[in-house]
Every structure is written in C-alpha cells, then in structure tokens.
Amino acid sequence: METEQLQIQWYPGHMTKTRRMMESDLRLVDAVCEIVDARIPVSSRNPDLDSICGDKPRMIILNRIDMADPARTKQWAAWFKAREMAVIQTDCKSRKGIADFAPALRRLLADKLRRYAEKGMIGKPLKVMVVGIPNVGKSTFINQVAGRKGAKAENRPGVTRGKQWVTVDQGLLLLDTPGILWPKFEDPEVGVRLAFTGAVKDDILDLESLAARLAGVLWRNYPEAMQARYKLDPAPDASDPDLLLEIGKRRGYLISGGEIDLERTSRVLLEEYRAAKIGRFTLELPPAEEM
Ligand code: G4P
Numbered sequence: 001m002e003t004e005q006l007q008i009q010w011y012p013g014h015m016t017k018t019r020r021m022m023e024s025d026l027r028l029v030d031a032v033c034e035i036v037d038a039r040i041p042v043s044s045r046n047p048d049l050d051s052i053c054g055d056k057p058r059m060i061i062l063n064r065i066d067m068a069d070p071a072r073t074k075q076w077a078a079w080f081k082a083r084e085m086a087v088i089q090t091d092c093k094s095r096k097g098i099a100d101f102a103p104a105l106r107r108l109l110a111d112k113l114r115r116y117a118e119k120g121m122i123g124k125p126l127k128v129m130v131v132g133i134p135n136v137g138k139s140t141f142i143n144q145v146a147g148r149k150g151a152k153a154e155n156r157p158g159v160t161r162g163k164q165w166v167t168v169d170q171g172l173l174l175l176d177t178p179g180i181l182w183p184k185f186e187d188p189e190v191g192v193r194l195a196f197t198g199a200v201k202d203d204i205l206d207l208e209s210l211a212a213r214l215a216g217v218l219w220r221n222y223p224e225a226m227q228a229r230y231k232l233d234p235a236p237d238a239s240d241p242d243l244l245l246e247i248g249k250r251r252g253y254l255i256s257g258g259e260i261d262l263e264r265t266s267r268v269l270l271e272e273y274r275a276a277k278i279g280r281f282t283l284e285l286p287p288a289e290e291m
Contacts, residue, residue: 010182022052022179025129028163029175030109033059033101035132035141038068038089041076042284043193044136046181057108059086059128061101063137066091072282079286092140101145102172125171131179135199138178142166145174193283198274208244211266214273215247216240217283225279229272244269 026032032053037044041062046052060080065073077087086108090097106113109126116124132138146166164176183200184190194200196214205213219226219234226232230247238246248254248265255261272278 010185015182018180018182019048019052022131022181025163025175025177025179026053026056029056029127029129030112031057031059031105031126031128032179033061033105033128033130035061035063035130035136035138037136037197037199038062038065038073038076039197039282040193040284041282041286043183043190044133044197044199045184046131046133047184049131049181057086058084059088059105059108061130061141062087062089063092063141065089065097066093067276067280069280069282072285075286076282090137090141090144092137092144095144098141098144102169105172123171125173127165127173127175129175129177129179131181133181133183133194133199138180142174142176142178196270196273196283198270207266207270208241208262211269212240212244214269215243218273218278218281219243221283222279222281225281229278 032049034045034049062068062073062076062080073089077089080087086104088097088100088104090100092098105126105128112126116122130138130142145168148166165173166176168174183194191200192205192210192213195205195210196217215226216239219232223232231250232243232246234243234246244262244265245260247269248260248262251265251268253261253264253268273281
C-alpha cells in the first residue's frame with residue numbers, strides 16, 4: 001500500500017474527479033477534518049481545500065507530533081486556532097491525542113448540537129470526513145479513532161463505492177473513505193519538503209542534491225542537534241554540499257581513493273531525518289505577520 005500511495009500521480013482530469021467526489025461527500029457531513037504533517041504544516045496541505053470546503057466547519061489534525069518540534073507544534077496549533085479551526089495534535093502510532101478528537105468536534109459543532117437538542121433530535125449523530133494528502137496518516141487515524149486494527153480504509157484517490165461510516169462513538173460517525181488530495185506541487189519548495197519527509201518519491205531531485213538541501217535546512221534551523229549527531233563544525237560560509245561532505249567525512253563514509261561516499265551519506269542523512277533520529281524538527285513556521 002505504501003508504494004502505491006507514494007506513486008500517486010495527479011493529472012488534471014483526476015483532480016477534477018476527486019474534487020467532484022469530495023464536493024458530493026461534503027453534502028453528507030457536518031465538518032471536515034484535515035490531517036497535516038506537523039513537520040511541514042504548509043507543504044502537507046492541499047491548496048484548494050479552502051475553496052472546496054466553503055464554509056463547512058473545519059478541524060486541523062496536526063499529526064506525527066512524535067517527530068515534530070514541540071514548540072513549533074504549539075505555535076502552529078495557535079495559528080490554526082486563530083483562523084477559527086478546531087485543532088488537535090496527534091501521534092497516531094502511540095494514540096497520543098486520539099481521545100481529544102470527539103470532544104474537540106463537539107465543541108466545534110456546539111451550535112449544531114444545540115439546534116438538534118432544541119428540535120428534539122436527540123441522538124442524531126454528527127458526521128465528519130477526514131481529508132489529507134497521500135501518506136499523511138489518514139488511514140491510521142481513521143483506524144485509531146474507530147478503535148479498530150488492521151482493517152484498511154479505502155485509500156485510493158477517486159475510487160467510487162458505497163458510502164460507509166465508521167462509528168467513533170454513539171453520536172459521532174466518520175466517513176470510511178478519506179478524501180485524498182494533491183499537494184501544492186506547482187511550488188518546487190513544497191515538492192522538496194515533501195521529498196525530505198518521504199511523502200513523495202525521492203526523484204524530485206537527485207539524491208545528493210536533496211540530501212545537501214536537507215543538510216542546509218537542518219543546519220540553519222537546528223545547529224545544536226546537527227552538531228551533536230554529526231560533530232559538524234563547518235566554516236561560516238559553508239555551502240549545503242559542503243555540509244553534506246562534512247557529514248560523510250565525520251562518519252568516515254569513504255570510497256576507494258579516500259573520497260567521501262556521497263551516495264551513502266545522502267541515504268543515511270535522509271533516513272536518520274525521516275526516523276527522527278537527529279531530533280524532532282519542524283521545517284516550516286507560521287507566517288509571522290499573520291500570527
Ligand atoms: P494515508 O492513509 O494518509 O496515506 O497514510 P497512512 O495512514 O497509511 O500512514 C502512512 C505512514 O505513516 C504509516 O507508516 C503510518 O504508520 C505512519 N504514521 C501515521 N501517523 C503517524 C504518526 O503520528 N507518527 C508516526 N511516527 N508515524 C505515523 P508505514 O511505514 O506505511 O507503515 P507502518 O510503519 O505503520 O507499518
């Protein structure tokens with residue numbers, strides 16, 4: 001499944017079909033819950049979701065908080081809240097934050113629940129859908145909130161089938177089919193950040209260029225952690241490729257002739273970053289002027 005997800009290619013016709021399906025699903029739900037990757041909360045969002053959703057109440061699920069910088073996750077939560085979205089923070093692997101989902105939704109939809117109560121519609125369940133770009137954790141999240149293991153939510157874009165609902169609790173149903181959306185791939189920076197996290201294929205840049213870019217971003221944002229892991233002590237004007245070379249040198253990754261094995265260095269850096277072995281890093285900050 002993972003390989004399939006990573007290789008999703010979006011074509012204009014495909015995007016139109018997905019958008020139409022989501023617009024028709026939207027009529028069935030009271031709120032939209034958008035999962036984003038807390039490490040890259042800008043790049044892991046779909047550029048068209050605001051227009052697709054119209055004025056549906058929205059929730060942001062900042063996922064993978066186990067891998068993200070806790071201080072920056074807090075900043076992001078405040079930023080989304082200031083935009084009238086409900087926000088929860090989750091680590092779907094350990095279930096952290098999953099229990100906040102239902103109460104946060106009820107707070108978001110309090111007016112609707114009050115209207116139901118006034119009309120005597122006691123027990124009418126709230127219905128919500130989960131959306132997000134591929135690989136962000138939609139399927140894992142749905143399984144976690146539904147308290148089920150193994151069962152896989154239908155997870156391919158544009159797949160049509162009967163609507164199914166999973167029960168979160170007595171008054172809350174979740175559409176079993178997550179809305180799979182495209183990232184903002186016309187922005188090359190977005191593509192690079194998605195490649196850093198492994199959400200899209202590595203071939204957006206060649207491996208060494210991607211790893212050099214990552215070395216530079218991490219060094220500028222988290223120098224202490226990079227220093228601690230790779231014993232880096234670069235010259236002030238070191239370029240991104242210089243940083244990658246130094247990592248290889250410090251690790252002793254050599255090929256015959258004493259040259260640095262840049263391919264191995266690149267693989268290791270990307271792997272260690274993706275496994276959060278260097279530290280818990282968030283590569284995007286909320287736009288300061290809008291805070
Ligand atoms: P999708 O439906 O949005 O495409 O994503 P999916 O749930 O399949 O999740 C993609 C990968 O991300 C899965 O790993 C999943 O376990 C992992 N994941 C989801 N949420 C979190 C989280 O909060 N923290 C961490 N650390 N990982 C998360 P996988 O490698 O495909 O499978 P596996 O390692 O679980 O076997």
